[in-house]
Amino acid sequence: MSIPASVLYPPFNIVRLSHIVLTVTDIKVSRAFYADVLGLQVTAEDDKRVYLRALEERGHHCIVLEQGDHGVANELGFKVFDEEHLDRAAKHFETQGLPVQWVDAPHQGRTFRTRDPLGIPLEFYARMDRLPPIHQKYALYKGVKPLRIDHFNCFSPDVRASVAFYNSLGFRVTEYTDTEDGSELWAAWMHRKGGVHDIAFTNGLGPRLHHVAFWVPTPLNIIDLLDLMSTTGYVGNIERGPGRHGISNAFFLYIRDPDGHRIEIYCSDYQTVDPDLEPIRWDLKDPQRQTLWGAPAPRSWFEEGSNFRGTELRVSKLKSTPIVAP
Template identity: 30%
Template sequence: MIDHPEPVYDIAQLGHTELHTPDLAASVAFFTEIYGLTLVGETPGAAHLRAWNDDVLSSLTLTAHDEPGLGHLAWRATSPQALHRRVAALEEHGVRGWWHDGDFGHGAAYRFVGVGGHLQEIYFDTEKYVPTPDTTPALPNQPQKFAPRGAAAAHIDHINLLVPDVAAASRFQQETLGFKLRERLVPAGRDEVGAWLSVMTKAHDLALTKEPAPTQGRLHHLAYSVPETSDVIRAADIFLENDVFIEFGPAKHSRTQGFFLYVYEPGGNRIEVFTGGIHIFSPDFETVTWDTESQGRGTAWGMPVPESFHSHATPPYVPAGAEVTA
């Protein structure tokens, strides 16, 4: 009989993220007017936003900074007890994080730096969104009234981080926070270059991609989902009409099988509109290992992957001694 480790289900979801932007006003305008989020609060140097189907008050903070990139990402635990179990697991793993009293929209959180250099936190107490008379939905099982604006991003979905050692970063998330490795990319004769992990039944809440530069802590992209494939196509038209550069898509991923579209927001961060993706209900799902792209193609239907998708990340990497150009 094979001895399987006890699965951990202490992390429920990607709760929120913080993105740095060198142009806060332009980033806020993009996310509210074009991407379709709603501004729900402001604090000095920061704006807090939500998507119409997020049940929490805020899922995204934009913070003024001299360069773009990830401020931090936050995982919500399934209970107060689960939060403390994961903190204990982190500390047993040798992680020395720290508690803080909370931030806009949520309570106490434990912050730490993960393998790969990204600032992460876990928390439980959160402020739920309370609709106003104007945003009260007709159906009580929706957080708010559906009144689409721009691409009408529905809720926060996943994040992709660049890491120097994909296998090590993947093991860390699995061993300390209970992530399940769903798919991985290991080209013949090379180290692992991609991993897709989730905490519950989704195709992925977290993607890890091989960092191409001698640095760490960088962001590849942040994704919000929309309900239908047609919503992704509609988003492409909205980006076109608003002079937003479309980097990649619409198309279908091989890994995760999600339908996607990638753009850059004005601060420089890559943002995805995503829908679909496989859902995993089997408790003994076996990790799918890819050794190459499917039939030599980078996407399910053969759309080529642009070079920028492998090179652009935030913050930009500037080699020591290199001249910075505006």
């Protein structure tokens, strides 16, 4: 089976993923979870929003929590190379018949919002407020010691269509899963920044956010987080892991925030900067695809996710299923 061809000279330059906006139902409870348990640093806040960054990041925020009536996912944020590329991006989406709305995004420069063809809300900017470095202020390190935001993973009802669109923006496939007969894409991992992925797509009811991931220094930080969560009232928020993925080779843990948004804690994947890097194929029924050690994921991992604001859900076109834990 062929995957959509990479576009090495896209119409504008996306540097990397940047941030995500999540609506939460109790801003104080969510603040405590992300700041006190995970260890993200609060950079600004009021009664309706909390902005946080991880310890290696110089940008003002990698996650924004907004108070609301229901827990939903909002914009997935991406940084482009400069203001010229921001204008080129807006023009590109307009020519594709996709909406472009310029917005006032606090702590960011010129910013516009759009949606991909399946309905995922996206946000693009070139400049964000820069903050002093804190990566050597070790007294601030707590929780799982998150260093940076790493990737988004989304359910897609049409993985091939998602891959084709993001390929056209310069994302490149690093690993993928196809169906049993090899005729169709079931999942794919795509990058801009030189890791295994900035965004990934998994077959399922969607589009929905599956998870947002944060990079941590070592697997031992994940063990520390498990000890912390299990003794501070969060044991029920531990969903899957720890373990090592077959795909990406990364060490992982999946947890849920107070509104059910899924967070992956992630480290130890590999470099993918070469433009001619060949994608790695995985069989859907390979037990080492999900976890190198062979343990299957729970059913919740394949069925539950965060709805995107204002996005209509579609049933997946594929009926193939992976191995699911009993």
